[in-house]
Amino acid sequence: MSQNKVDQYRRQFLAQASAVAGLSIAPGVILNTVHAKPADQAASDKNRWGLLIDANKCASNCNKCVTACHVENGVVPAGKINYKTDAQWIRKVKLTDRQTGHVQTIPMMCQHCANPPCVDVCPTNASMKREDGVVLVDKHACIGCRYCMMACPYNARSYIHEETTEQKYPRGKGTVESCTLCVHRIDDPNGPIDPACVEACNAEGHKANPF
Amino acid sequence: MKTPRYTEIEGRSPGFFALMAVLIAIIGAGVISAFIMHGEGHIITGMTNRIVWGTPHVFAVFLIVAASGALNVASIASVFGRTVYKPLSPLSMVLSMTILAGGLVILILDLGRPEHLLDVPLTQFLYNTMPERWTHSVFGWNFILYTGFMFIVGIYLWFTLVKRHNKYAKTASMVAFLWRLALTTGTGLIFGFLVAREAYDAAILAPMFVVLSFAYGLALFCLVLIPAYAWTGRELGDVIVNRLRKLLGIFVAAALYFVIILNLTNFYSAAKADGIQNFLLFGGNSYSQAFWIGQILLGTLAPLALTLLPGFKSRGALIIASLLVVIGGLSQMYVTIIGGQAFPMDMFPGKIVESVIGDGAIAEYSASLYEILLGLSGIAITLFLAVFAMNVLRILPESLADKDIDPHHSA
Numbered sequence: 001m002s003q004n005k006v007d008q009y010r011r012q013f014l015a016q017a018s019a020v021a022g023l024s025i026a027p028g029v030i031l032n033t034v035h036a037k038p039a040d041q042a043a044s045d046k047n048r049w050g051l052l053i054d055a056n057k058c059a060s061n062c063n064k065c066v067t068a069c070h071v072e073n074g075v076v077p078a079g080k081i082n083y084k085t086d087a088q089w090i091r092k093v094k095l096t097d098r099q100t101g102h103v104q105t106i107p108m109m110c111q112h113c114a115n116p117p118c119v120d121v122c123p124t125n126a127s128m129k130r131e132d133g134v135v136l137v138d139k140h141a142c143i144g145c146r147y148c149m150m151a152c153p154y155n156a157r158s159y160i161h162e163e164t165t166e167q168k169y170p171r172g173k174g175t176v177e178s179c180t181l182c183v184h185r186i187d188d189p190n191g192p193i194d195p196a197c198v199e200a201c202n203a204e205g206h207k208a209n210p211f
Numbered sequence: 212m213k214t215p216r217y218t219e220i221e222g223r224s225p226g227f228f229a230l231m232a233v234l235i236a237i238i239g240a241g242v243i244s245a246f247i248m249h250g251e252g253h254i255i256t257g258m259t260n261r262i263v264w265g266t267p268h269v270f271a272v273f274l275i276v277a278a279s280g281a282l283n284v285a286s287i288a289s290v291f292g293r294t295v296y297k298p299l300s301p302l303s304m305v306l307s308m309t310i311l312a313g314g315l316v317i318l319i320l321d322l323g324r325p326e327h328l329l330d331v332p333l334t335q336f337l338y339n340t341m342p343e344r345w346t347h348s349v350f351g352w353n354f355i356l357y358t359g360f361m362f363i364v365g366i367y368l369w370f371t372l373v374k375r376h377n378k379y380a381k382t383a384s385m386v387a388f389l390w391r392l393a394l395t396t397g398t399g400l401i402f403g404f405l406v407a408r409e410a411y412d413a414a415i416l417a418p419m420f421v422v423l424s425f426a427y428g429l430a431l432f433c434l435v436l437i438p439a440y441a442w443t444g445r446e447l448g449d450v451i452v453n454r455l456r457k458l459l460g461i462f463v464a465a466a467l468y469f470v471i472i473l474n475l476t477n478f479y480s481a482a483k484a485d486g487i488q489n490f491l492l493f494g495g496n497s498y499s500q501a502f503w504i505g506q507i508l509l510g511t512l513a514p515l516a517l518t519l520l521p522g523f524k525s526r527g528a529l530i531i532a533s534l535l536v537v538i539g540g541l542s543q544m545y546v547t548i549i550g551g552q553a554f555p556m557d558m559f560p561g562k563i564v565e566s567v568i569g570d571g572a573i574a575e576y577s578a579s580l581y582e583i584l585l586g587l588s589g590i591a592i593t594l595f596l597a598v599f600a601m602n603v604l605r606i607l608p609e610s611l612a613d614k615d616i617d618p619h620h621s622a
């Protein structure tokens with residue numbers, strides 16, 4: 001039974017896992033045109049946000065999306081870089097096919113799962129899924145139990161191990177955070193703006209990230 | 212059988228104060244560690260974004276599992292009608308509550324933001340028990356299971372200690388027995404629900420926790436009972452000691468049986484056999500050592516010998532066997548909880564995964580002193596509360612000498 005569940009969580013990677021296709025589709029992707037959401041309107045299920053990543057276009061030596069994200073969201077290491085404990089909202093992952101040896105890289109961040117296990121397990125409901133599909137953590141409700149991190153199949157979440165510096169949006173030691181799909185951008189009163197990673201990728205000309 | 216006379220233990224001797232002082236010192240060290248952890252952040256511990264549950268969870272889950280097992284002596288006496296154990300029931304109930312308390316304190320102190328617990332309205336926890344969330348937060352469920360356990364065992368104890376309520380004790384014992392089964396199953400399910408992690412993806416994990424709890428709980432029970440009688444100069448007859456010894460042996464054997472089944476099942480699943488299973492059992496790492504030396508050799512085979520072989524009849528042998536069972540239990544939790552996280556998740560089947568944060572690689576972990584002190588303080592809290600309870604409540608029979616508990620016993 002659980003295997004099915006994992007498959008369900010992984011379904012967006014099925015296309016990607018075969019060497020032929022190179023698409024990783026985050027859930028809730030819509031292909032219709034998006035209209036600006038008036039500022040006073042709450043997130044609704046009219047628009048479902050998602051990222052479409054073309055792994056074939058992602059350049060192996062490029063790290064622009066990662067940098068852009070961490071600059072945008074003020075996710076900087078407090079001291080010297082320590083990959084084990086620093087927050088990583090997005091990271092580059094190198095995939096080598098065990099059979100063909102085919103190498104790809106992709107950016108890896110919270111997949112904003114259709115049925116997010118992190119939300120399922122959270123005892124305080126601090127982990128939540130908005131109507132428009134964005135999975136977020138309420139920093140004021142999170143007790144820092146890390147159960148969601150145990151449950152996430154993508155290692156997409158980070159625990160804040162030390163005091164944060166240069167923060168731009170509320171962050172807090174002792175809580176858990178992950179990619180917000182740049183909610184502050186997609187909720188922009190003047191209409192949705194591409195998340196920082198997408199913007200950076202497009203500017204780089206790789207265009208692996210149509211939003 | 213005579214009705215035993217229960218009395219408090221005295222609380223004025225230097226020995227009593229010395230014991231309490233040592234326990235308070237350990238608790239203090241653990242609480243200070245927790246405060247430093249909160250001040251500095253978990254950065255000072257061995258925990259990382261990969262090993263998110265560290266040594267405190269090893270102790271906490273061990274204690275929570277053992278708590279329900281400690282209730283066994285009372286259950287055996289009333290649910291299964293073995294009257295020899297009846298005089299031990301109150302201690303069994305008290306211990307099950309204090310062990311649970313010790314485990315929960317560790318869990319709470321290890322949270323990143325324990326203070327947020329106070330902000331989360333109770334309704335949020337209750338919401339987690341609503342039908343539409345039943346398959347969801349087992350953690351929320353466990354919250355209800357834990358508080359319910361305290362409440363029910365508390366009432367059970369009250370019915371047992373107060374004579375005019377004795378008639379309800381039987382019903383209460385039944386409820387408590389069913390509740391404790393649910394509690395241990397729930398604890399097992401915390402892991403069972405982590406579908407993403409291979410180590411926990413087994414239906415057998417929850418029942419195995421129930422069987423393990425028998426041995427862990429009884430071991431802690433013996434570790435409290437025997438010294439309590441020796442240090443207060445009360446008589447503890449061979450009948451009880453030998454019964455407990457045999458019972459512990461049987462529980463350890465049952466636990467071994469389940470551990471073998473679990474591992475065989477995992478070996479039959481091809482994917483696991485050369486993945487996580489191989490890693491935990493034959494990886495040549497601290498987890499395989501903890502498994503073979505800690506869990507199997509020290510925690511299972513040695514206590515089996517000490518309890519079931521005819522040569523070991525002393526109380527000392529039972530104490531050592533119990534201590535070894537505790538060590539085995541902590542080892543088992545270490546392998547399950549930390550080993551289970553250290554092994555990388557199979558994020559993209561068929562692909563080798565690499566990244567700067569160590570996707571696809573085995574995560575390193577070494578416990579920090581803070582975590583160990585916090586874990587040990589949970590055990591100290593358990594013992595402190597237990598000794599305190601024995602001091603203020605009448606839960607220990609004045610004598611458990613053979614002639615007092617077994618009229619047919621011929622010396």
Ligand code: SF4
Nearest residue numbers: 110111113116118152
């Ligand atoms: S944190 Fe993990 S489980 Fe939760 S939505 Fe993101 S990818 Fe899915």
Ligand code: SF4
Nearest residue numbers: 122142143145146148
């Ligand atoms: S760490 Fe925070 S967000 Fe994650 S499960 Fe616990 S309370 Fe929820």
